[in-house]
Amino acid sequence: MHSKFYNEAIFHITLRPQGPLLIKSGSEGGASVNPTLPDMNFVRTYRPDLGEVVYIPGSSLRGVLRSHAEKLVRSVNLDEACDPFLRANDENEYGLKPACLRGKDKSEGKEKIDGVRAYRESCYICRIFGNMEVAGRLKINDFYPRNGNPTTEVRYGVAIDRVTGSVAHGPFDMEVVTDGEFSGTITLRNFTLGQLGLVGAALCDMADGFVRLGYGKARGLGQVDFIFEKLEIRYLRKKEKAARSIISEILSEVVGENNKVYGIETLCDADTAKEFALPPAREGLELPGGSASPSGSFILLTGDEDGTRKLLEAAAPLWVEEVQR
Numbered sequence: 001m002h003s004k005f006y007n008e009a010i011f012h013i014t015l016r017p018q019g020p021l022l023i024k025s026g027s028e029g030g031a032s033v034n035p036t037l038p039d040m041n042f043v044r045t046y047r048p049d050l051g052e053v054v055y056i057p058g059s060s061l062r063g064v065l066r067s068h069a070e071k072l073v074r075s076v077n078l079d080e081a082c083d084p085f086l087r088a089n090d091e092n093e094y095g096l097k098p099a100c101l102r103g104k105d106k107s108e109g110k111e112k113i114d115g116v117r118a119y120r121e122s123c124y125i126c127r128i129f130g131n132m133e134v135a136g137r138l139k140i141n142d143f144y145p146r147n148g149n150p151t152t153e154v155r156y157g158v159a160i161d162r163v164t165g166s167v168a169h170g171p172f173d174m175e176v177v178t179d180g181e182f183s184g185t186i187t188l189r190n191f192t193l194g195q196l197g198l199v200g201a202a203l204c205d206m207a208d209g210f211v212r213l214g215y216g217k218a219r220g221l222g223q224v225d226f227i228f229e230k231l232e233i234r235y236l237r238k239k240e241k242a243a244r245s246i247i248s249e250i251l252s253e254v255v256g257e258n259n260k261v262y263g264i265e266t267l268c269d270a271d272t273a274k275e276f277a278l279p280p281a282r283e284g285l286e287l288p289g290g291s292a293s294p295s296g297s298f299i300l301l302t303g304d305e306d307g308t309r310k311l312l313e314a315a316a317p318l319w320v321e322e323v324q325r
C-alpha cells in the first residue's frame, strides 16, 4: 500500500499571526557572540528570491498538530494514541500497540517486521504521523513569508520568583513576529476518509485559535489564523486491470464532473484492505464547489476555502468512527 499511490490531499495554507509569535531558533547562544541579537531570536533561513527571512519550520507545525491530534483521539479511545515519551518497559495505561512500542525498544537483535504488520500494529496517530517502524503519511513543508517581509519587534520579559518577588531570570529580550503572512503546503497521502477528517479537525482547531504555536503559549503568544487557500485532491488516472472495478468506475465518475473525495479504503483492492485492517469501503464525500480535471497522469480535484471547510466538517465524524472500531 505504501509503495503505491492511491490518493493525495494537498492543503495550500496561508498562516497569519494573531498577536506575537516566536518560533525560537536553535542558536540562542548567538546573543553571547553577537550582542546586537536578542536573547531569543526568531528562526531564519536564506531564500534565493527573498534573501534572509524569518520562516516557520514544518517540523514545529507538525509537532503541535501531532500533539493536538493525540488529544482528540485520546478523548475517544486511549489505545489509539500512543504516548511518545513512553519507553518499551514502562507500565502505562495507554498506547499499547506493539509497533509503537517496538521503536522505543533499544535492545539489540529484534527482528525486522514488514510494513504491512507495522501499519496494522500501530496506533491511529502513528499510522498518520509515523513511528520508528512505519513511515508517516503527512508531509508539512516550511512556511515562508508571502507579500513582503513580516513585521518583527523585540519584547522584553522577566521571570519573577514567586516566593521572594524578585527577578528570578532576566530581563531578557525576545524577537517576535507580530504581523505578516506565511504560506506553505500540508500533504496527506494514501489516506482513509477518517484520517483526512482527523488532520482536518486538528487544522481547523488551529485556525480557530484553540491550538497555539511556538514559544510562550502560556504567556499568550502563538495564536495564529489559517486560511485554506486551496485544496487539491489527486488520484492516479491510470486504470489498473488487477484492481477492483470500483477504481475505474470512480475515475470515470470523477472525469464526468464528479467532485467526490474517496479514501484509500475504497480505492484499494479487497486483499490490501484486509491486510492493512482498513475500514470498510464507503461512499465518497463531496467537495462543495470543487471542480475536477484530468491533468497528465492524475485526476485533479480542486476546492476553495469554503468547500474545503465543508469537506473537513463532513469528514470529521469519520475519524471518530474509525478510532472506535
Ligand SMILES: [Zn+2]
Pocket: 081, 082, 083, 095, 097, 100, 122, 123, 124, 125, 126, 127, 131
Ligand atoms: Zn503510536
